Every structure is written in C-alpha cells, then in structure tokens.
Amino acid sequence: MIELSRRQLPAYKSWFPRATAGPTALAEHVLTANGRLWADRADRPRAIAVACAGHVLLRGNPDALDPTALTPLSGHYVLAPSRFLPVLGSAFDRVVPWERMVYVQREQPTAPRPPRGVIVRRITASDTRTLAALGADAAWIHASWGGPGELAASGCAWGAFGKGRLLAVACTYFRGNRYEDIAVVTAPDHRRRHLALSCVLALGADAAARGRTASWTCSRYNRASRLLAWHAGFRLEREYVHYATGAAAPHRVTGLRVPV
Incomplete structure (x- = not known):
C-alpha cells in the first residue's frame, strides 16, 4: 500500500x-x-x-x-x-x-470526593511536562494525539494532580463527531483511590458539554476496565x-x- x-x-x-x-x-x-x-x-x-x-x-x-x-x-x-x-x-x-467490548455512557454518577491534597481538573498545555513525566509505560495514553504536548493542548484530557505530580489521566482517545472513545491510565502507586473514576466522570461530563457521548472500549477479559466503566455509568453497546x-x-x- x-x-x-x-x-x-x-x-x-x-x-x-x-x-x-x-x-x-x-x-x-x-x-x-x-x-x-x-x-x-x-x-x-x-x-x-x-x-x-x-x-x-x-x-x-x-x-x-x-x-x-x-x-x-x-x-x-x-x-x-x-x-x-x-x-x-x-x-x-x-x-x-x-x-x-464497546460501552456507551448512559448515566453520570456523582464523582467521589478526591483524597486530601488531590485536585481533579482539565489538563492544559502548561501540563505537557507533567504528562510526559508519566513515563514510557504510559506513553500510549497520548499516542493518538501525536504526543504529550498535543494531548495537553487538545482540551480533551482530565487529570488528578497531587504534590506537583499527575496521578491519573482520562482522555479522549479517538474523537468522533458524535462519540468520544476514551482511555484512562493511573500511576501504579495510586490505584484503588478512585482517581481514575473521578477523571473519567469529569471527562464524560465535558464530552457531553461538547455535544458528544463518551464511549469505552476494552478487552472482554479486562475485568478491571469493565468494572470501572460500569461504575462510571457506561453500559454495553456491542461486541466486536x-x-x-x-x-x-x-x-x-x-x-x-x-x-x-
């Protein structure tokens, strides 16, 4: 080709x-x-x-x-x-x-209160270095935008910040005209603190404000991802x-x- x-x-x-x-x-x-x-x-x-x-x-x-x-x-x-x-x-x-499996957000649950010292907010261009500092293992999260700078400037990512560090990120991975298929990553030492859920809910509400619906794609066998999607109000749309x-x-x- x-x-x-x-x-x-x-x-x-x-x-x-x-x-x-x-x-x-x-x-x-x-x-x-x-x-x-x-x-x-x-x-x-x-x-x-x-x-x-x-x-x-x-x-x-x-x-x-x-x-x-x-x-x-x-x-x-x-x-x-x-x-x-x-x-x-x-x-x-x-x-x-x-x-x-493809899920679509049908509900918008109330976000959990972030832990003390953690702020959930939109990622901006000024956060590029912090986003890049997630490291090589998390670099896939910004690959669909072409790099950390492009994702940070897109306005389509939310993060959980604590002590000058980015602890979790949810972002639009593929942005369509009607749906935004989203992805999330959490620093290994900050899992099970509901940070990913908070970021996903903030991003879902943000997508809705743009006139789009958030969708979620994961492996049939990724139980953790499916549970997170469910708690964030996503429901099964189809399988492929x-x-x-x-x-x-x-x-x-x-x-x-x-x-x-």
Missing part, C-alpha cells in the same frame, strides 16, 4: 462508519487530529487503511491487495470485515483475534473482534493462522 496525505481522507470518509461508538471513531479522529492513511493505489483506490496509535480500520476490496502490500500494518490492531482475513493471514506471521498482527510473513502462506 502507498501512503496518502491525511488531507485526502475526506474523499473516502464514506468508506468508514460514521457517528458510531468505539474504535470506529478512529477515522473521524484522523480527519482532525492525528493519524495516517494508506491505499492500494493513489488514483481510484480499491482498498484503504486508516491508522492511529497502532489501531487500523481496513476497508474496500481485499482482492486488490497483495499480502506484501500490507507490511505497514504489521504490529497493529486491525479492525476489518471478515473478507480480509485470508489476505491478513498471508501477510503476517501471526494474526491473533481479540474479543472486544479485531486482529493483532505480527511481523510481515517472509513468504506468502494461504489462510489465517492463530497460535495456540
């Missing part, structure tokens, strides 16, 4: 779901924030992939794709119709299905499967291979 400019995405936005909760908001996010666009050819493409923060939406005709053309999607989570599975299986050394790709296959092999 060849990379196209993000500015070309509006011409193909009808290829992707719109105004839907969950990771399908990725295409709308890329239009206005951060991400990449690939196609099988520059003129009248038959297959298109839009990617951000290691997540990919793949649409079009899989017969237009040679497996070697999918190399840019290695090490990604690919959400695509089942007709793409044979070419994905030929392109990568492994393709692992991952069951996922995306595929974690490995390295590009050294040669073409037909079919989907799932390691045991």
Whole structure:
C-alpha cells in the first residue's frame, strides 16, 4: 500500500462508519487530529487503511491487495470485515483475534470526593511536562494525539494532580463527531483511590458539554476496565473482534493462522 496525505481522507470518509461508538471513531479522529492513511493505489483506490496509535480500520476490496502490500500494518490492531482475513493471514506471521467490548455512557454518577491534597481538573498545555513525566509505560495514553504536548493542548484530557505530580489521566482517545472513545491510565502507586473514576466522570461530563457521548472500549477479559466503566455509568453497546498482527510473513502462506 502507498501512503496518502491525511488531507485526502475526506474523499473516502464514506468508506468508514460514521457517528458510531468505539474504535470506529478512529477515522473521524484522523480527519482532525492525528493519524495516517494508506491505499492500494493513489488514483481510484480499491482498498484503504486508516491508522492511529497502532489501531487500523481496513476497508474496500481485499482482492486488490497483495499480502506484501500490507507490511505497514504489521504490529497493529486491525479492525476489518471478515473478507480480509485470508489476505491478513498471508501477510503476517501471526494474526491473533481479540474479543472486544464497546460501552456507551448512559448515566453520570456523582464523582467521589478526591483524597486530601488531590485536585481533579482539565489538563492544559502548561501540563505537557507533567504528562510526559508519566513515563514510557504510559506513553500510549497520548499516542493518538501525536504526543504529550498535543494531548495537553487538545482540551480533551482530565487529570488528578497531587504534590506537583499527575496521578491519573482520562482522555479522549479517538474523537468522533458524535462519540468520544476514551482511555484512562493511573500511576501504579495510586490505584484503588478512585482517581481514575473521578477523571473519567469529569471527562464524560465535558464530552457531553461538547455535544458528544463518551464511549469505552476494552478487552472482554479486562475485568478491571469493565468494572470501572460500569461504575462510571457506561453500559454495553456491542461486541466486536479485531486482529493483532505480527511481523510481515517472509513468504506468502494461504489462510489465517492463530497460535495456540
């Protein structure tokens, strides 16, 4: 596949779901924030992939794709119709299905009182260094915006601050026109203090004030994430499967291979 400019995405936005909760908001996010666009050819493409923060939406005709053309999607989570599975299986050394769940915020519970000395507020551009100080293990939280500075300046993140340190962050991960799919991270030594819940509720109310609804996406098997979503007023909307790709296959092999 060849990379196209993000500015070309509006011409193909009808290829992707719109105004839907969950990771399908990725295409709308890329239009206005951060991400990449690939196609099988520059003129009248038959297959298109839009990617951000290691997540990919793949649409079009899989017969237009040679497996070697999918190399840019290695090490990604690919959400695509089942007709793409044979070419994905030929392109990568492994393709692992991952069951996922999408929740939508239906209620807005009362936020718990923050612990003494902790303030929950919107993150601003002046908090960039504090956000970056969360470290490499938490860097994924700002990947969909292109870095800590971009997320901090977006106005779409709330944090719990204590003693000059950022203890928890909830942010819009993929911003769509109707839904904002959110993510949260808490410093390991400050978990079980309801800081993530406070940040999520503040962000959910903020999204509502922008005329959008907060959504939440997690693995079916992530019980802690599902419980946090429930306590924050999120209710199950739908389930889906995306595929974690490995390295590009050294040669073409037909079919989907799932390691045991």
